[in-house]
Amino acid sequence: MPNALGKNGRVPAPPDELIRPFIEEFVAKGYHNSEIVSHLRKHYDTDMYNVSIDLLKKRRSQWKLKSARGQAHTIASIGPAIERVRARFPQQGSHDMRQTLLHEEKITVPRALILSYMNLHHPEEVLARKSRRLKRSIYWTAGVNDIWVFDQHDKWRRFQLFLHVAIEPFSGRILWLKIWWTNRNPRLIFGWYCNTVQALSVMPLVTQSDPGSENNGIANGHTLLRHLQDPALARTLQHKFKGQHRNIKPEIFWSQLRRRWTPGFQDILDYGVSEGIYNPDDALERLVFHYIFIPWLQNELDLFAEKFNNVKPRHNLHKALPHGRPNDIFYHPEDFDSRDFSVKVDQSSLDEVRQTYAVPDHPVFLLVPREFFDQASIFMVELGAPPVTRDNVWNIYADLLMCFRLIEENAQIRELLAAQPSLPCDGDKLIGSEDLPVIDFPPFVEGSGPHGENNSNADGSDDAESDFYEFDWTDESDKSS
Template identity: 70%
Template sequence: MHAGKPSDLDEHRISISLLKKCRSQWGLKSSRGQAHTIDSIGPAIERVRKRFPKQGSHDMKQTLLQEEHIMVSRDLILQYMNLHHPDEVQVRKSRQLKRSTYWTAGLHDIWVFDQHDKWRRFQLFLHVGIEPFSGHILWLKIWWTNRNPRLICGWYCDTVQTLGAMPLVTQSDPSTENNGIANGHTMLRHLQDPALARTLQHKFKGQHRNIKPEIFWSQLRRRWAPGFEDVLDFGLNNGIYNPDDALERLVFHFIFIPWLQDELDRFAAKFNNTKPRFNMHKILPHGRPSDIFHHPERFTSRDFSVKADIHSLELVRQTYAPPDHSVFLLVPQEFFKQAAAFMKELNHAEITHDNIWDVYAELLMCFRSIEDEDHVQNIIATQPGVSGDGEELIGSEKMDVVDLPPYIEGAGCGVIVDASAGNNSSDEDSDFYDFVWTDEEDC
């Protein structure tokens, strides 16, 4: 239930008995009402574990509710896991966490971004945008590159357009793929507030000091990635998929990226609508990220967002993220049309964990049958080879940061190191607002 204003109670007052009656009529049962046992929840837990083999009881409870429509207590989940998977429970208990306290002035004071390359061997790359005051995920994307500043700026522009607002400042690590956001956000702020025209409205934080995305990637790797990584490794290790083969890579991207993006969207939605465990060290508001994001006033917080002018935003988009740029295409247009036609013939109603490699193999076979045709050969010939270590990744593009003085650190985003938690900063990170690496799930 949301923390509403006093007037909300007067306007929407309802008795407990009426609420129970309505819930019964709607078929909504509580954990006690569903009356699950260790045996009855077993099949659903195992289905979830197949996709998320390392989920803890907190995440498992939310996944069972959202995807299996099962309402069950964490105690019952823990009883099942201790009975059937005790080793996994002990591994999760043994994790050592470093705690630190994160502070930012309010909602939309800053947005933070980061890329993730742990799936490079599949030629898949991730990127995330986070509003750190609420912990709300702005976007969580998977694509065939994350090293193109125009692509990243495009995701920023999409988010600003959806929200109708932008933050005061943006922040990322110093990698060049984030220069598109640095330039685009700075241009947008300058167009709407000429008084800012002499400074870059973006902060670059290196040496693991862009802490919120780093924490998020740690959580994603632990809570979401393992099951999907097993699926991807199956194709790679069994010779079904060779990223060095341009045709196989195109088919793989066509099949896997939309499927994985849908799964990531589910994870982001669950993340945004799940209240983290209470953390006594946390000084930012406690609550569901989506509640804090959409109703900061209910958490005695201030919204610093700046309303975005649609014409200024369009000018920024055309300058730094033109929609007709090839980086926004999943695969070349001609290949997409042919693949869509083949998929219609194959008539797969749904792509799942269990059949995705079969779908990939069937689509690849269709393309192999026309591989010698000129239009297919032309498409393959335009595909770059997979880069080795130390080489530029596919889709990379250089973009310089606008020549302006850097953003001057003052009030805003940072970490207050909690010495009692045993996480003191080094001399190198002695600045009050510097970030300290942490693996704390609920920071």
């Protein structure tokens, strides 16, 4: 009689075409075999199929998805890849280096081998990193999507580049990491919020930021969305303003970004300014610079955010939160004995609020003026549409600038440049700033909702302190390398 369970009475394995894409994805992200087996169960019917670790090892061998041991790298073989990474990220430690090699070079190596290489070829850098001291601070939140936090970053103002980040602090997941020609327009920031909410189909209970008019769009828009979803919240502001360096998580993130990502790219930008290639005060040069550099740098930031969200931080005994990859905690909090406090958002409500505070055709959402973009695109085709890299970015900028210099006296170009604002002096409002008052509602009060000691959970039950977790935001920029 045929065995309905498959060979040897066991549940059969899923078809290869069903599980192979997920296995390849998990291997590329550095998951261990036990983690892969656990995560695979979410992608097939466990009543019909099963994947064991032995089967996974067999499939990985057949598909040549090798582990660090299987790739058998040596100090000599990893040298070129490490030097390529060091050229982009000169201050990365062994932990970040290992993840960059995995995600971008497709090389799997143990940290010990990277440390051996660095101690042999760059011992002074290892000593410099070991001398750093850790700074700790405490952060509290109830669970996933209990709160989203936002912050802007102006350290590249001299290049007329501005950054903005949104973080879900319970999981540590980066929701967005943007670079633009302004970060002071509340409609722009709320537009990014709307895009993220639309992609996730959920929003948090409360949002939080530093005081500042650039955050008023999120304060107003999120509050209106919450009111539309829950009329019981009417006439209460669903946003917290934290001043005097109390918006802890994004401030620490900027510190990490400046050590782990910024240095190599800042060297490139400094070169253009110091060599006189780029003058931010020149309107034409500024437009060409934004057209070339912002998309390239945004792509690099997207790679950093993707890696950040898929990397498991080192274990920290002082941390009471779940330990895991930010994406795993964010999407599967139940696997970490945690809760998801997110609120479902319907598209009609989101569209209504977007039209109020972030109308899509607002000029702040344009990389450069539309006429300039169209002409620049024509010139780029004439130049052969070369892909932008760190090695040729200034050459492409110079070639495109020369094309515009040849038609600079064109009436349309002259009119366009004349309309460009001059750079502000210290104390003046930055380009792109816009005043948007906060809705005249009582401010968010600590202790009301799931954030205070009189906590009421998403299911309506009271659970006091059991839903609170302690954050110990350790500087994870790599202690040992």
